[in-house]
Amino acid sequence: MAVSSVQARTEAFFAERKAESNDRLRKVLIGIVVVSLYPILDQWLGFGLLGSLIPILMYALLAMGLNIVVGYAGLLDIGYVAFFIIGAYAQAFLTSPNSFFIRQGLVPGFVQNFWVAMLFSWVLAAIFGVLIGAPTLRLRGDYLAIVTLGFSEIVPDFFTNAAGITGGPRGIGQIAKPPAIPLPGDRSISFSSTDHVSWFYLLLAVGVLTLFMVTRLYDSRMGRAWQAIREDEIAAASMGIPPVSTKLWAFALGASFAGFAGSVYSGYVQSVYPDQFQFSLSILVLSMVILGGIGNIYGVLAGALIIGSFDRILAVKLTIPLNALGRQMESWPGIFGDLGSFFATHSLTADRFLIFGLALVLVMILRPGGLFPSKQRAAEMKGDDDNFEFDDYETNQTVRSARRKEA
Amino acid sequence: MSATAERESMLKLNDVHSYYGQIHALKGISIDVKEGEVVTLIGSNGAGKSTTLRTISGLLSPRQGEVLYKGNNIAGTPAHKVAGMGIAQSPEGRRIFPRMTVLENLQMGAFVHGKVDPNDLARVYDLFPRLKERVSQKAGTMSGGEQQMLAIGRALMASPKLLLLDEPSMGLSPILVEQIFSIIKDINKQGTTVLLVEQNALMALAVASHGYVLQTGQIILQDNAKALLANETVRKAYLGEE
Amino acid sequence: MNWTLFFQMVIIGIATGSLIALIALGYTLVYGIVELINFAHGEVFMLGAFFAGTVIGLTGVTSENSTIQIIGTLLLALLACMVFSAVLNAFIDRVAYRRLRNAPRLAPLIAAIGFSFILQNIAIYWKGPNPLIAPKILPREFTQYNILKEWAIFGGYFDDKFIRFMAKDVLVIGITIPLLIGMSWFVYRTRIGTAMRATAQDREAAALMGIDINRTIQVAFLIGGALAGAAGMVALIYNNSARFNMGFQYGLFAFTAAVLGGIGNLTGAVVGGLLIGLIWAMSDGWMPTVVPGWGAQWTNTVIFSILVLVLIFRPAGLFGKATTEKV
DSSP: OHHHHHHHHHHHHHHHHHHHHHHHHHHHHHHHHHHHHHHHHHHHHHHHHHHHHHHHHHHHHHHHHHHHIIISSOOSSSSSSHHHHHHHHHHHHOTTOOOOOHHHOOOOOGGGGGHHHHHHHHHHHHHHHHHHHHHHHTTHHHHHHEEEEHHHHHHHHHHHHHHHHHHHGGGGGOOOOOEEEEEEOOOEEEOTTTTHHHHHHHHHHHHHHHHHHHHHHTTHHHHHHHHHHHHHHHHHHHHTHHHHHHHHHHHHHHHHHHHHHHHHHHHHHHHOOOOOHHHHHHHHHHHHHHHTTOOOOHHHHHHHHHHHHHIIIIIHHHHHHHHHHHHHHHHHOOOOOTHHHHHHHGGGGGGGGHHHHHHHHHHHHHTTOOOSSSSHHHHHHHOSSSSSSOOHHHHHHHHHHHHHHHH | OOOOOTOOOEEEEEEEEEEEEEEEEEEEEEEEEETOOOOEEEEEESSSSHHHHHHHTTTTSSSEEEEEETEEOOOOHHHHHHHTTTEEOOTTTTTOTTBBHHHHHHHHHHHHHHSOOOHHHHHHHOOOOOHHTTTSBBBGGGGGHEEEEHHHHHHHTTTEEEEEEETOOOOOOHHHHHHHHHHHHHHHHHTTTEEESSSSSHHHHHOEEEEEEETTTTTEEEEEHHHHHHHHHHHHHSSSOO | OOOHHHHHHHHHHHHHHHHHHHHHHHHHHHHHHHHOOOOOOHHHHHHHHHHHHHHHHHHOOTTTTTTTHHHHHHHHHHHHHHHHOOOOOOOHHTTGGGGGSSSSSSHHHHHHHHHEEEEEEEHEEEEEHHHOOOOOSSSSSHHTHHHHOOOOGGTTOOOOOSSBBBBHHHHHHHHHHHHHHHHHHHHHHHHHHHHHHHHOOHHHHHHTTTHHHHHEEEHHHHHHHHHHHHHHHHHHHHHSSSOOTTTHHHHHHHHHHHHHTTTBBBHHHHHHHHHHOOOOOOIEEEEEEEEEOOOOHHHHHHHHHHHHHHHHTTTOOTTOOOSSSSS
């Protein structure tokens, strides 16, 4: 009973989704065209925001990857930054002249190319995903979350402490950038850190590629298996979906995209050091996924845009009028008290923790599916309890099994 | 004992509808339990018997209908308050506290009173001598039958006016089943009104004065116990006769 | 091998360990009842430490005052911190976790992570991002007081070059032990403690016994918070400083302790706390003299590895299931 119902519901859902996805594809293509015209607009209107958009695009890459793990497979990974570090350091090890491995002559010349190294980093992060995931994915959801956090603390500690290989706290510099692309005539597209336009398009291309791959994955057999496991692991297992290896795929693929993002990142900033990668980055990306709409890739992209632009643009820009306001308020201490001087000197960049903490809490309480929920996920995150007041886990279990029986 | 019109109604359900999420589990249940009676709800698995008890005891609040206890509507009252009104339940699956001793479990049963009444304890030991032998054993390590006794004994420690028993014969050996039912009779004789949910319809109807037959959330038959025992539908569906 | 150093680290380890045990109890109490890893617990501890600084500062009592005044102030601050953190913890439960009791298990965990960040940011607004220095309330003679050297019963054999058993260590242990006793008395001997244990074992059955589940859960958050508040004040005095991000490390170490002792198991949390404290002290102070290339920078790695390994291989804790009663 339970088994066939999961199958039937899943298939019906996928048929419906296929129709939606064609409609979506058109919108997405329009979106991509609009975004890709942005640099022209930016230059034309003199916004000068292109440099800030690059990290936001990287956040989007990370958010899409984490969405596979958290949104699709339902595994709470709060140490996602671990794989980002691995990708970034892999790129550094493979391409920097300061790299221990290059100095030992262990890296063949062709691998030292940015693009080739990126592929290696991608695969390497996936391998680490398997290594870390394989023993841990059997654990219950909350324990898994803590284990991922543990790893994400151990990994940067290792890079800090194994100074002989990793350069310690100062890290590794002079990481390769993408080789310049020659154009007809004498010109070429180069990728130094100030070439915002070329980086913008590079990241956009990588982002679109990722988006394409991730949506294809979700519509594949694997996507269906993730969904089944997430909804009801036991029923899915009895349908012949192996729970651990299905989760492992999600975990490893998610890890691989973080590695991918990490390698591009280290090529962009050209130096990596452990302090760049803290727990807060994992949570920053998690809050994008959750705010945007857990499981809905477009929602997740919106989440990345909202939180990323606060983090990178708005916090800085809005501080200026806030400080100005504060200085005005200081003239009336009778009304505003110390608030004026607080506003006059306060920088909104100091509020990042507050913002993504609030995002997590408020979304969970008020709109568990996120701002742009995937229908399915929203219902799951909410639980089943519109109607009975007793706050109880057991009761929920009863409800779930009753639901299964009914269906 | 047969139901008589003069008795006061202790518990009355009027057109009660309960839901689990979207699932309509009880579709308009009305029952009447008079003071001093044993009333039984019989029916197959998933008919809504346990849901009815959960609705009475406040673990579930009905979306519609009344639960009148001694004339007051207690529908939607949280479980801990219902317990304080003198309704005790021995729940489905026993649900004893596995890491507490037998004595501690019995003490938990008297939680509504604040402290244990030695008379209640003596009465429980008297009804279940086995529990007395095992006072200091961890409840989770006892056999299923012993746990069942403990669950009933624990409910009795509240010295309830109304005792809700959910499948007390579940998983017990035939001898133990006989024992449990004779104890239910004793409890009733000592003055406790009992609402008994059972799959073992034969035994249940033998101790009860009145019975209700549930099917998919509705009452399809009700009568005094003797009449139900004679009823052809009941005999076919619930007593396993062809 | 340097035995003096070894035993010195044992003393420090026990002092830090009892601090961690206080925090670990908060994780284990709450997890035992609602199966939630209260990720914000470390921040409740940290704010307790900040609050201690404020309260002591407000009284204006310093090391110049009389001994009675100093002890009185410390007790007052301890009590204030416990109340403050208890209320804060219960408040978080009330506004966030309680609404999520029926949601999937991960929803309250995500909310807890969110709260942990919110509280860190509040701490920054309150005291700034730099370490807060503890008010000078303990007289210098007291902080420098070496019991082994000063007390006559030790016959004057020990000087400061030998193991130092500082009055400060005694202070930490002396605050912790009564709290532990008080808490086990509460859980095992009082009516509401009994209700907590019943609720932890079977929530619905407990409700049928007449136990108000929401109130009982609230009490668990209050007690957990109170212990974290006490730990916060002790940490401020012991370490002489506190910082907005200290809750993360202490919190995770304490969570490791709780997991090590079997989460939900009160005795286990205390034993786990002492173990983690000892490991911490050994890795920081003693291992560098024994293992070439070892340094305090590896401590985090060691403890997080323990966390990961225990969760993977012994999720029920070192002592498995068949031990003392859970909450």
